Amino acid sequence: xxxxxxxxxxxxxxxxxxxxxxxxxxxxxxxxxxxxxxxxxxxxxxxxxxxxxxxxxxxxxxxxxxxxxxxxxxxxxxxxxxxxxxxxxxxxxxxxxxxxxxxxxxxxxxxxxxxxxxxxxxxxxxxxxxxxxxxxxxxxxxxxxxxxxxxxxxxxxxxxxxxxxxxxxxxxxxxxxxxxxxxxxxxxxxxxxxxxxxxxxxxxxxxxxxxxxxxxxxxxxxxxxxxxxxxxxxxxxxxxxxxxxxxxxxxxxxxxxxxxxxxxxxxxxxxxxxxxxxxxxxxxxxxxxxxxxxxxxxxxxxxxxxxxxxxxxxxxxxxxxxxxxxxxxxxxxxxxxxxxxxxxxxxxxxxxxxxxxxxxxxxxxxxxxxxxxxxxxxxxxxxxxxxxxxxxxxxxxxxxxxxxxxxxxxxxxxxxxxxxxxxxxxxxxxxxxxxxxxx
RNA sequence: GCGCCCAUCGUCUAUCGGUUAGGACACAAGAUUUUCAUUCUUGGAAGAGGAGUUCGACUCUCCUUGGGCGUGCCA
Numbered sequence: 001x002x003x004x005x006x007x008x009x010x011x012x013x014x015x016x017x018x019x020x021x022x023x024x025x026x027x028x029x030x031x032x033x034x035x036x037x038x039x040x041x042x043x044x045x046x047x048x049x050x051x052x053x054x055x056x057x058x059x060x061x062x063x064x065x066x067x068x069x070x071x072x073x074x075x076x077x078x079x080x081x082x083x084x085x086x087x088x089x090x091x092x093x094x095x096x097x098x099x100x101x102x103x104x105x106x107x108x109x110x111x112x113x114x115x116x117x118x119x120x121x122x123x124x125x126x127x128x129x130x131x132x133x134x135x136x137x138x139x140x141x142x143x144x145x146x147x148x149x150x151x152x153x154x155x156x157x158x159x160x161x162x163x164x165x166x167x168x169x170x171x172x173x174x175x176x177x178x179x180x181x182x183x184x185x186x187x188x189x190x191x192x193x194x195x196x197x198x199x200x201x202x203x204x205x206x207x208x209x210x211x212x213x214x215x216x217x218x219x220x221x222x223x224x225x226x227x228x229x230x231x232x233x234x235x236x237x238x239x240x241x242x243x244x245x246x247x248x249x250x251x252x253x254x255x256x257x258x259x260x261x262x263x264x265x266x267x268x269x270x271x272x273x274x275x276x277x278x279x280x281x282x283x284x285x286x287x288x289x290x291x292x293x294x295x296x297x298x299x300x301x302x303x304x305x306x307x308x309x310x311x312x313x314x315x316x317x318x319x320x321x322x323x324x325x326x327x328x329x330x331x332x333x334x335x336x337x338x339x340x341x342x343x344x345x346x347x348x349x350x351x352x353x354x355x356x357x358x359x360x361x362x363x364x365x366x367x368x369x370x371x372x373x374x375x376x377x378x379x380x381x382x383x384x385x386x387x388x389x390x391x392x393x394x395x396x397x398x399x400x401x402x403x404x405x406x407x408x409x410x411x412x413x414x415x416x417x418x419x420x421x422x423x424x425x426x427x428x429x430x431x432x433x434x435x436x437x438x439x
Numbered sequence: 440g441c442g443c444c445c446a447u448c449g450u451c452u453a454u455c456g457g458u459u460a461g462g463a464c465a466c467a468a469g470a471u472u473u474u475c476a477u478u479c480u481u482g483g484a485a486g487a488g489g490a491g492u493u494c495g496a497c498u499c500u501c502c503u504u505g506g507g508c509g510u511g512c513c514a
Contacts, residue, residue, distance in 0.1 A: 009514095010513095010514060042514075044514090045513085045514080098511090100511075100512070101512090103512075106511085106512050107512095108511065108512090109511095124444070124445090127443075127444085128443090129442070129443065130442085133441080133442050133443085133510095134442090135510075135511060136511065137511050137512090138511055138512040139512095140512085141512045142512065143512085145512090147512065147513090147514090148513070148514045149514095151514095152514085167508095168444075168445090168507080168508070169507090169508055169509080169514095170508090170509095170514095171443065171444065171508070171509080172442085172443065172444095172508065172509040172510075173509085173514095175443090193444090195444095195445080195507095196507070196508085198507085200450085202450095202506080203506095203507095204507075204508090230451095233451065233452075233463090234451070234452095235451095236452095237451085237452050237453065238453095239453070239454095240453080240462090241452095241453075241461075241462045241463075242462095243451090243452090243462080243463055243464090244463095260445095260452080261444075261445065262444090262445050262446060262507095263445070263446095263506085263507065264450090264451065264452090265450060265451075266450095266451095267450050267451060267464065267465085269450080269464060269465055270450070270451065270463075270464040270465075271464095272464095273463090273464055273465085274463095274464085276476075280477085315477095316476095318476080318477055319475075319476040319477065320476080321476065325476085329476080348474095377473095380473085381472095390472095390473090391472075391473055392473055392474085394473085395473035395474070396473075396474070398473095399473080399474060400474095405474095406474060406475080407474060407475045407476060408474070408475075408476085409474090409475095409477095410473075410474075410475095410477095411473055411474070412473085414474095
């Protein structure tokens, strides 16, 4: 029998990375085994499960390309089944009513009073609990609404779920759920409990941590494939040294028995590195799809000042770690009103002799008519040789003068990208501002 | 308090009794007679502690310590 797995989030308006990681593992398991991946929206909290919250959830699934194989099931449509199950348990004597705290009758499920409750967790191994360490629990509230445990189990039964892959925080519930399955005359599914993802401090995520929601990564310019790849590697590894892996490779390699059972910290720096790798490998057209709207949003033209878009992006694309770096990392190619980085100015333009060096470089460049990488390189080298200074004495002030920053493409590539006239005018503008103290 | 789970470099991880404990991120140094966000090289960096089993333990068992989860009307 082919596995049937599900992702069963309750929509709250944000999708947490721990949650989506569970979705990813379910999805990978289904795709690896040729099984079925289901999406069940546990929308019984009417306060939070707004249409927008559900929209956010579905968007998120789509963004990460987590496609599901059957129509979405909304838990609110299943309430009758939940209550019918409760009636059956009541009739079978597996549940009883009680009026606790005068709130009216609620339905309580009877846990076994002797023996063990045990199961074999696909990632954690043998799990066992003495019946005496378990307690009866509420399955229908006094207001008549089914509690999570009941709804969850009944839905899994009706959807024919064979494997429950979810977060570690559910291990305790599993003992309850297994008994519920059995009491309802159903075979309990296989369970696989994934380790938690914790914040950079190694602590559980709290509201204050931020940057823990999928939407935030999307906004910051992380690619879905990179986030997907990164998240898979939290609590799972292929066993060889591969890290950057395509969907196909991940699907082929993914097995539950290679999941770890200890919590993993979320390392943003590694995600950012991985994102940069993905960006560098993107087809140019896809890169432009990300980049152009950001130019629009920044009020910049889509075409660089001096044309040569191709050459510019050849330089910029491999240096983009996340799209929110753009266009900040190359504004100077799109507007004359490029900002000067304070540190760059003080370090490269206000140092000893920096202004003189800048002027000397300008004079040298003015002699260059055929403006190429080779000719500008030769000109600056000749100047350095003539004055006996390090090439860097000229390179650094020139770079900051024409771009405002200390990083970017190789200087001579940059000069050609900007064009002769623009370079010369920026150099003299910058020199003037330095002389007049307005920089 | 009680129950369950977890424990390898700073971080993510490999190792399924015998390895100089490997890789990646990050960091540091160097190279690319110019930047670094590219590329390359090099470096530092780990089995929480204690018993036991064994010829031999990161690996198996137990204890301690530390952390996490749960503990009748959240999911």
